[in-house]
Amino acid sequence: MKRIIFIAVACAAMLASAAEDIRIVKVNDSNFEKEVLHSKKPVILDITSTSCPPCLIMIPTLIGIAKNYPDIKIATVGIDEPGIDKIKASLPIRAFPTFFMVRDGKIIDQLVGAVKEEELLGALKYAPSPLAKAAKPKKVKNASKSLVCKTPGQFNGLKNLVTISFVFGDYEIENVDIVTDVFVPPEMENRRVQMMEHVRSSGKGEVTPTMTGFQIHIDNNCRFMKAMDMKRTSTYGEMRAGLELQGFNCQ
Numbered sequence: 001m002k003r004i005i006f007i008a009v010a011c012a013a014m015l016a017s018a019a020e021d022i023r024i025v026k027v028n029d030s031n032f033e034k035e036v037l038h039s040k041k042p043v044i045l046d047i048t049s050t051s052c053p054p055c056l057i058m059i060p061t062l063i064g065i066a067k068n069y070p071d072i073k074i075a076t077v078g079i080d081e082p083g084i085d086k087i088k089a090s091l092p093i094r095a096f097p098t099f100f101m102v103r104d105g106k107i108i109d110q111l112v113g114a115v116k117e118e119e120l121l122g123a124l125k126y127a128p129s130p131l132a133k134a135a136k137p138k139k140v141k142n143a144s145k146s147l148v149c150k151t152p153g154q155f156n157g158l159k160n161l162v163t164i165s166f167v168f169g170d171y172e173i174e175n176v177d178i179v180t181d182v183f184v185p186p187e188m189e190n191r192r193v194q195m196m197e198h199v200r201s202s203g204k205g206e207v208t209p210t211m212t213g214f215q216i217h218i219d220n221n222c223r224f225m226k227a228m229d230m231k232r233t234s235t236y237g238e239m240r241a242g243l244e245l246q247g248f249n250c251q
Helices: 002-019 034-036 053-057 059-068 084-092 117-123 130-134 186-202 222-226 237-244
Strands: 024-028 042-050 073-078 099-102 106-112 146-155 160-170 173-183 206-209 213-218
Touching: 024 059, 024 237, 034 042, 034 073, 042 059, 053 059, 053 173, 059 073, 059 117, 059 237, 099 117, 106 117, 146 237, 160 237, 186 206, 186 213, 206 237
Parallel strands: 024 073, 042 073
Antiparallel strands: 042 099, 099 106, 146 160, 160 173, 173 213, 206 213
């Protein structure tokens, strides 16, 4: 009996390992030139933040490109992380997410905000080869049906806690739920209503007051999510690996 359990666990671990090969490169000042400027492949450079709901919504799309187009490199920079001072000084970053399209060490285009796969490929001036178009992505059935990941961060200079939850069908993500708890210190209490109204007017989620600040909530029924109509075929293993790459603690 113990041998059977061991074999089952080992097989599950092997499947999880295969699913988590998301082929996304984490970039900072130490490897920026090698991975981006000197890359032999065209690069989609994602400037992201864990406190930015549109950034989180883009993760399945980026995983899909990395998985289905191996001749494109996906590189990501976490704007809240240390060791990126040179990157911030050299790139015109004004909003999140920002995507820089890089070919032969030169930026040829950039997009801001949550965008669809077709827009990213178009900005990169990438045309899939006939073989790439004909190939069908291999599906990996999800063994686990739910995933919850959390990370502390900042929202406009304020501390926050981001919780992102997924419900998986057999081969795709059925629901995404993002909750951002923003902590407003007593000395900034007079600005809380103004900050809430700013988020509410953007249409990027429901905003409600809390004992310590306010909460931003985005799910499948949010008009922002519906408008995006994004491909969400990433598996449990891929999403977990993608979020842990961004500094999330997943369970």
